[in-house]
Amino acid sequence: MSAIRCEYLSKRYGxxxxxxxxxIEVPERSIFGFLGPxxxxxxxxxxxxxxMSRPSAGxxxxxxxxxxxxxxxxxxxxxxxxxxxxxxxxxxxxxxLRFVGELHHIPFADSVSRSHELLELVGLQKSGKxxxxxxxxxxxxxxxxxxxxxxxxxxxxxDEPCSALxxxxxxxxxxxxxxxxxxxxxFMSTHILSDVERVCDSLAIINKGKLIATxxxxxxxxxxxxxxFDLELDSDPAEFIILLEGxxxxxxxxxxxxxxxxxxxxxxxxxxxxxxxxxxMIAANRLGLVRYEMTxxxxxxxxxQLVEDxxxx
Amino acid sequence: MKGFGVxxxxxxxxxxxxxxxxxxxxxxxxxxxxxxxMTKYLPEIINSMSGTDGIIFEMSDPVSNDAILSYASNIAxxxxxxxxxxxxxxxxxxIGSGTAALLLSKPxxxxxxxxxxxxxxxxxxxxxxxxxxxxxxxxxxxxxxxxSVMGFVYQMLLMAxxxxxxxxxxxxxxxxxxxxxxxxxxxxxxxxxxxxxSILPRVGHFLPGELINWGNQLVxxxxxxxxxxALAVVAGLIxxxxxxxxxxxxxxxx
Numbered sequence: 001m002s003a004i005r006c007e008y009l010s011k012r013y014g015x016x017x018x019x020x021x022x023x024i025e026v027p028e029r030s031i032f033g034f035l036g037p038x039x040x041x042x043x044x045x046x047x048x049x050x051x052m053s054r055p056s057a058g059x060x061x062x063x064x065x066x067x068x069x070x071x072x073x074x075x076x077x078x079x080x081x082x083x084x085x086x087x088x089x090x091x092x093x094x095x096x097l098r099f100v101g102e103l104h105h106i107p108f109a110d111s112v113s114r115s116h117e118l119l120e121l122v123g124l125q126k127s128g129k130x131x132x133x134x135x136x137x138x139x140x141x142x143x144x145x146x147x148x149x150x151x152x153x154x155x156x157x158x159d160e161p162c163s164a165l166x167x168x169x170x171x172x173x174x175x176x177x178x179x180x181x182x183x184x185x186x187f188m189s190t191h192i193l194s195d196v197e198r199v200c201d202s203l204a205i206i207n208k209g210k211l212i213a214t215x216x217x218x219x220x221x222x223x224x225x226x227x228x229f230d231l232e233l234d235s236d237p238a239e240f241i242i243l244l245e246g247x248x249x250x251x252x253x254x255x256x257x258x259x260x261x262x263x264x265x266x267x268x269x270x271x272x273x274x275x276x277x278x279x280x281m282i283a284a285n286r287l288g289l290v291r292y293e294m295t296x297x298x299x300x301x302x303x304x305q306l307v308e309d310x311x312x313x
Numbered sequence: 314m315k316g317f318g319v320x321x322x323x324x325x326x327x328x329x330x331x332x333x334x335x336x337x338x339x340x341x342x343x344x345x346x347x348x349x350x351m352t353k354y355l356p357e358i359i360n361s362m363s364g365t366d367g368i369i370f371e372m373s374d375p376v377s378n379d380a381i382l383s384y385a386s387n388i389a390x391x392x393x394x395x396x397x398x399x400x401x402x403x404x405x406x407x408i409g410s411g412t413a414a415l416l417l418s419k420p421x422x423x424x425x426x427x428x429x430x431x432x433x434x435x436x437x438x439x440x441x442x443x444x445x446x447x448x449x450x451x452x453x454x455x456x457x458x459x460x461s462v463m464g465f466v467y468q469m470l471l472m473a474x475x476x477x478x479x480x481x482x483x484x485x486x487x488x489x490x491x492x493x494x495x496x497x498x499x500x501x502x503x504x505x506x507x508x509x510x511s512i513l514p515r516v517g518h519f520l521p522g523e524l525i526n527w528g529n530q531l532v533x534x535x536x537x538x539x540x541x542x543a544l545a546v547v548a549g550l551i552x553x554x555x556x557x558x559x560x561x562x563x564x565x566x567x
Contacts, residue, residue: 050418052567070563072315072420080418086411088323090330102319103419147415 016209085144316421345445350545401497
């Protein structure tokens with residue numbers, strides 16, 4: 001069963017299209033990455049799924065309930081971390097978590113123990129008694145994650161959960177997200193590809209409000225894999241590039257920025273032909289080969305390629 | 314009204330922790346303490362100055378009701394200002410800072426969010442009114458040896474209803490506008506216009522400003538017109554204002 005489903009979800013602000021007919025389905029107890037550059041519609045998507053914004057067209061369902069505005073019952077099983085979480089400065093961290101517990105009707109004793117547990121989980125156990133007004137941006141982000149988990153949600157929406165964190169903080173937050181896999185469906189928007197690569201089971205890529213790919217991370221990698229060959233040569237391959245570009249099995253040749261050698265990436269349309277002919281061509285042109293590798297493209301490569309293809313089309 | 318109790322407790326706590334309770338109480342107390350003193354000694358101060366340049370002021374001896382009416386007049390004016398200042402950022406500020414989005418992502422209704430704010434702010438004003446009213450009563454009793462307690466209590470209750478109206482108007486505009494200054498300005502304009510309309514012969518008797526006149530008559534013990542009509546209109550406007558604020562907040566993108 002899908003924990004989150006939306007069909008043809010669109011949002012327009014006047015003439016500007018923020019989200020254009022997005023249809024996705026997120027299976028229960030999976031971590032779903034919603035990937036896109038800044039301003040691509042990620043926050044709009046989360047706000048629509050939370051019922052905080054009204055769609056111009058389309059429908060969405062979370063935990064089997066249709067998303068509508070002002071439906072408190074629907075939100076009882078949802079957790080939400082906004083991209084820039086803001087709190088009441090006069091409250092203390094622990095006090096805010098207990099307040100959230102009260103809003104979720106968690107008994108007081110459970111609320112106190114849960115708030116201690118979460119403060120420890122996000123690394124704020126020493127700052128729980130401090131006023132939130134004195135917290136740094138990163139600390140607020142951690143508190144934001146803690147409050148989103150207070151009710152042990154079935155579905156957790158995280159809008160750029162690592163954006164304000166230092167590398168250690170990012171690692172901690174990603175580890176927390178990984179631990180949720182068995183109990184919670186996580187919908188996480190981000191533009192940090194390595195985060196998606198590390199924690200997500202599946203992902204959707206969005207650009208300028210349009211969905212350009214949905215897949216599992218592995219399937220996406222396989223789709224784009226084994227067609228690239230990275231070469232490092234000890235002499236300038238300018239003439240070799242011209243030669244390569246004349247081959248029928250070559251799709252694209254690009255120079256790689258490497259300080260100690262000349263780097264080339266050859267994308268092959270026919271992988272078998274490339275495997276046979278590329279080493280022979282290197283040898284025939286008497287080029288010193290430092291490195292030869294069939295590459296698995298990183299998610300970053302795939303993302304850039306998909307976005308560029310979308311722009312071109 | 315899901316989550317109303319929890320939100321109300323939080324709002325009341327906020328009124329205390331952000332010193333709003335102290336500010337409102339201090340402003341109201343100033344008038345509670347000063348009005349009887351000024352009423353008692355103003356003629357003496359003026360008399361002490363008269364005659365020095367040939368001008369003589371003739372003033373009748375003040376009585377306790379003069380002190381109460383002076384207090385009521387000051388509180389009515391500054392109470393409106395306090396109500397607008399308290400409530401103008403109630404919703405705009407929370408939407409602007411993102412706290413509304415965080416709060417309304419929990420199982421609470423938008424109606425509870427509005428009514429909790431309104432109730433906490435009204436209770437704050439009620440506390441200020443109670444303290445200053447008590448101070449005014451004691452000072453009036455000390456200075457004039459007489460005070461119409463029941464008339465004064467009724468007047469304060471009517472004043473509290475009038476302040477609830479002012480708060481609702483301001484919260485309505487706070488839910489409608491993007492800036493708290495705009496919300497406060499519009500609310501103040503509407504309250505002033507409604508007050509001015511109160512002087513109209515027939516319509517005025519049913520407008521919120523009539524509550525203040527009714528209160529004054531209760532203090533003086535004069536057999537004036539009982540303004541149940543105005544009370545009903547204010548109650549209706551409060552309900553309409555809350556409904557309007559809820560409709561506006563429902564349509565807001567958080």
